[in-house]
Amino acid sequence: MTVFILILLLILATVSAVYFYITKLSKDGAYSKLSSHLQDSNRLELEHYAKILAVMDEIDCAILSNASFEHVVGLLFSHVPSFIPCNVIAVAQLDKDPADPSSTLAATQDGKRHHLATGLDKSLKKILNEHANGYLVEPNETYASIAPLLGLGAKRILMLPLFRDAQLSAVLYLGFEENVQLVGDTRRISRYIADRLSVALTLVLREKSLYYQENFDEVTLLPNRRACRERLSFEISRAQRYKFKIAVLYISLDGFKKVNDATGYAGGDAILKQVGQRLQINLREPDLVSRFGNDEFVVILPNVTGTSGVSKVAEKLIEFLSHQFSYDEHQYFLNSNIGISVYPEDGLTVDLLIQNADTAMARVKAGGVERFMFHEANMNTQAISRLALERDLRKALNSNELFLVYQPQINLRNGKIIGAEVLVRWQHPSKGVIPPIEFIPIAEESDLIEQLGEYVRKMACMQYKTWQAQGIAPSRIALNVSSAELMRQAFTANFLALLQETGVHPSDIVLEITESLLLDVPGHVNTSLQHLRKQGMRIAIDDFGTGYSSLSYLAKLPFDVLKIDRSFLAEIDKPSANNEIVSVIIDLAHHLNKTVCAEGLENETQLEFLKARGCEAAQGYFLSMPLSVEAFEKFAIQNAQPKNS
Incomplete structure (x- = not known):
């Protein structure tokens, strides 16, 4: 560039000298006319080169200020057509996938x-390697890689190669109309522009390379x-703001040194890559897995809700790392130890x-029994207990340990049975009856909730059909469904197929869904509920009043029954705000043409309060506890209520 500027100054000096010499000879006549012509020519040439120098200077400043490659390209797109008569400009980065639409950026x-997806023909690549100053593609030449540029209106294309470390890394395309002549200055200036682009690309890639070296293994x-x-520090800041927990898993590989000694560094590196891949594919997208040392990895799990989910992740990682690793047609096995710390309980800093996750991992190694451990002892006890219960629940689903009970729902106007809520119980072989409050959350946090839900629905429908045949079936049975089940696209079709298989009509079913689920229901779930209602099924909002429904939103929800949460009935026999809340809920439901069922009815005062306010139905221990099949049948016979009455 320095040579270019010296030549330019020499030309200008020569032109000026001739101009002054001629004007000195004559102030008018032919010499005067020549002088005027040279003066105009000189001014236009100065403006032209001044514009070029200004653009070059702006590009140089951008490069020196570490501007992105895209920014430098943007400057070219904005300014180059003002001094080079091109109608298309494009830059193709050859290190990107040719199918990637961002591999070539063009401006017209x-x-x-x-954004164009272009590659570079092998023949053109060879030509550009041999023509460092550029190659002009004429209209009669055909190359697949420049077809998208021809589609933008270019007829002749000047291709200028960009080199990095002596390798062709990008191409600058300047497209021209067919009749545009490329004079010497145009080719030379185009080459200067390509050189600047090459410098910008080299700096950007070098910056990326340095960043990668600093931040990646x-x-x-x-x-x-x-x-x-750095990532953990960022997640701590987020957790402080949004009040969520973070789990840090410190993973150490047992037996890696022996494998490394047996396979050499190449084999050890290959197996470490496999370890990293297995960790990544078993984590969520927001999670981070990093290599922290020779045979140590650290996993960050942001936004965790409790120890159970973290324990499951640890168990899954341990299982996948225990599978065989292959290298050079040989198989190797490793064990892993995981120490876990949780923010904020185990620390507020990175x-x-x-450190606490590392300490917990060291305790795992020293103990030799457990494969993972929380830093806080209490968390270990909880996690181990929940995992043991989950294993037992898996067995229970296949061992007839689960059974159903039925709590009558009573018409408060006449005291007759109008329905029954189906509830599941677990008869553990060694722990006795386990209440649902202990095992339902575990099922919901694992993949067992769908299997459990299907089991309950099938057994309940079969029993209901038996009662119908005996003439003692209540008007409807109420079945609870979890959010995980409702989210499944196939839930509606599968449920209706089950009803057809068991001979139960959809109008015999009330589907109970929690208020919080309905508040954040995706479109396809809403559609599914509407479809079920059209088939005759009723939808009940369970635990109403514990969520955050707005009245306007409530009116749009697809439901038929409001179930008042038991917490609102607890203090009805005392002066409290709950009395008013219950009254408002009942009035609201009636205003929306919905019926009301109160849960947790426990005494006469509550019963009379609900009757006085027009509540249609209730369930609770005051009316009847959940009953076994035999006990429910006796209760139903004593309180026979014809259907549709």
């Missing part, structure tokens, strides 16, 4: 930007210790959380 004369390609600590 009207200022529009275009070169063997596993995972974030390294530095990146892990150092404390990692």
